[in-house]
Amino acid sequence: MATALASAGILLAGWQSGAHIADTGTTTTTTSLSSSATSGSSGTSGSSGSSGSSSGSSGGSSGSSGTSNGTTTAATYDGAAVQTRFGTVQVQVTIQGGKITEVTALQLTDAERKSAQISSRAAPVLRSEVLQAQTADVQTVGGATVTSDAYLTSLQAALDAANF
Amino acid sequence: MPPTSDSTRLRARTFRSMGTVVSLTVASGHYAQTAVDELESATAVVEDKFAELDLTFSLYRDGSEASRLARGELTLAYASESMQDLYVEAAEWRLATEGAFTAERPDGTLDLSGIVKAHAAREAALSLEALGLRDWCLNAGGDVLVSGSPRPGTEQPWIAGIVDPQDRQSLLGAYPMATNRALATSGSAERGHHIWGVGGVRPEFDQVSVSAGDIITADVLATAIVAGGTRTLDQAVGKWNVEVLAVRRDGTLLATPGFRKAA
Numbered sequence: 001m002a003t004a005l006a007s008a009g010i011l012l013a014g015w016q017s018g019a020h021i022a023d024t025g026t027t028t029t030t031t032s033l034s035s036s037a038t039s040g041s042s043g044t045s046g047s048s049g050s051s052g053s054s055s056g057s058s059g060g061s062s063g064s065s066g067t068s069n070g071t072t073t074a075a076t077y078d079g080a081a082v083q084t085r086f087g088t089v090q091v092q093v094t095i096q097g098g099k100i101t102e103v104t105a106l107q108l109t110d111a112e113r114k115s116a117q118i119s120s121r122a123a124p125v126l127r128s129e130v131l132q133a134q135t136a137d138v139q140t141v142g143g144a145t146v147t148s149d150a151y152l153t154s155l156q157a158a159l160d161a162a163n164f
Numbered sequence: 165m166p167p168t169s170d171s172t173r174l175r176a177r178t179f180r181s182m183g184t185v186v187s188l189t190v191a192s193g194h195y196a197q198t199a200v201d202e203l204e205s206a207t208a209v210v211e212d213k214f215a216e217l218d219l220t221f222s223l224y225r226d227g228s229e230a231s232r233l234a235r236g237e238l239t240l241a242y243a244s245e246s247m248q249d250l251y252v253e254a255a256e257w258r259l260a261t262e263g264a265f266t267a268e269r270p271d272g273t274l275d276l277s278g279i280v281k282a283h284a285a286r287e288a289a290l291s292l293e294a295l296g297l298r299d300w301c302l303n304a305g306g307d308v309l310v311s312g313s314p315r316p317g318t319e320q321p322w323i324a325g326i327v328d329p330q331d332r333q334s335l336l337g338a339y340p341m342a343t344n345r346a347l348a349t350s351g352s353a354e355r356g357h358h359i360w361g362v363g364g365v366r367p368e369f370d371q372v373s374v375s376a377g378d379i380i381t382a383d384v385l386a387t388a389i390v391a392g393g394t395r396t397l398d399q400a401v402g403k404w405n406v407e408v409l410a411v412r413r414d415g416t417l418l419a420t421p422g423f424r425k426a427a
Contacts, residue, residue, distance in 0.1 A: 121401045122408055125419045130409065132425070133325050133338030139174060139189060139314050141335070143306040143327030144351030144371055145281070151185040155327060155335070156303060160187045163176035 135159070172315055175199060177207040181214035182222070182281050184305030191299040191314045206295055210288040210302065217287065220246065221280040234273050247276075254279050257384045262399070264392030265384045282348065282383035285309045289379075308347040309379045329371040329411055337409065339423060344375040344407065348382035350390045352413075368393040371411040375422065376404065394418075 074096040192199040254267035299312030310322040321342040325335040352367040376382040407422030
C-alpha cells in the first residue's frame with residue numbers, strides 16, 4: 001500500500017514534467033484549463049488521481065460526451081517517460097473542469113511489470129481451458145492425500161485394480 | 165486399463181503406508197511371469213523404504229524418533245542423521261517460502277509429516293533406479309513421481325489425472341509428466357494434518373497441484389500455496405520452474421500454461 005501511494009505521487013510528478021516536455025495534449029484544451037489543472041495537482045487531487053487510475057477509461061468516455069460549456073470538456077495528456085527509483089513511469093492524465101479525473105499508467109514500473117508477468121503466468125482459466133482427460137486416458141491420479149479407507153473408492157484404486 | 169501396445173502393458177501393485185496407499189505401476193514388455201516377478205520385488209523394496217521412514221518419522225507411533233523429539237525426550241542434536249537432514253531441508257524450505265511451508269505446528273511441535281511422504285518417494289525412486297527399472301510411476305497417496313514412459317522406448321509421457329476436489333470421482337484435468345517428473349497435490353481439507361493457513365486465515369484454495377522436476381519441491385510448494393494463497397502462488401511461479409493448477413474455494417481455477425490445453 002505504501003508503495004502504491006508513493007507510485008501515485010511519482011506518477012503525478014511524471015505527468016507534471018510531461019505536460020511541459022511532451023505537450024501531446026489532445027482535443028479541445030485551453031491554456032487556462034491546463035494551468036488550473038497543474039495547480040490543482042499539488043494538493044488533494046493527487047490522491048483522487050490515484051484512485052482514478054484503477055477505474056479504467058470511464059473518465060475519457062464521459063469527457064467525449066462533455067457538456068456544451070468549453071471549460072468542462074475533458075482532455076487527456078500523455079506524460080513523458082520518467083526514470084524513477086522504482087523504474088520507468090509514464091502516465092496519461094484526464095482533466096475535466098480543471099480537476100484531474102483520471103490517471104492511467106501507460107508504462108509500468110519494473111516492479112509492477114514483474115507482478116503483471118507473474119499473474120499472467122498463473123491466470124484464471126475456465127474448466128474447459130484445462131487439458132481434459134477421462135479416467136481411461138490417464139495412468140495415474142493426483143489428488144490431495146486420501147486415507148487408506150478413502151483410497152478404496154478412489155479413481156486411483158480403479159486404475160490399480162485394472163492393472164493388477 | 166487396456167495394454168498400451170501389443171508388447172507392453174502396465175502392471176500395478178499397492179501397499180499401505182503413512183496412513184494412505186502407495187501404488188507402483190511398471191510398464192514392461194517382458195514375458196508375463198518375468199514382469200510380475202520384477203514388479204513384485206520392486207514393490208517390496210519400495211514398501212520397505214516407506215516402512216523404514218514411517219517408523220522413524222510418524223507422530224502417531226509413540227515410540228518413533230519423531231514422537232520422542234516432539235515430547236522433548238530427545239533433542240535434535242542427538243537425533244539420527246536422517247532426522248537432522250530432513251529437518252534442515254524443511255527449515256530451508258521454510259525460509260525459501262517465507263514461512264508458508266513450515267515443519268512446526270502452531271504450538272511449536274516439530275512435525276515433518278508434510279515432507280516425509282515426498283522424502284520417501286524420493287528415496288524409493290533411488291531404489292527403483294538402482295534395481296535398473298526405467299519405466300515406472302509411483303503414486304504415494306496422490307503425489308506422483310514418474311520415470312520413463314508408459315510405452316517403453318517411446319517419448320510418450322505418463323499422464324496424471326487431477327482429481328476434482330468437489331467431485332472426487334471425476335477428473336478436473338490432466339497433466340502430461342514430460343519435463344516435470346513430479347506432481348504433488350495438497351488440499352485445504354488436510355489442514356488439520358499439516359497445512360496451517362498463514363496467520364490462521366482460512367485458505368483461499370481448496371486444492372493446489374504443483375508439478376516440478378523433483379517431488380520435494382512439488383510437495384512443499386503445493387502445501388505452501390494452500391497455506392499462503394495467491395501471494396505464495398505468485399512467488400512460487402516466479403522463483404521455481406513449476407507449473408501450478410489451483411482450485412479456489414468457489415471452484416474457479418488458476419493455471420499456469422503447462423496445465424492449459426495447447427492452443
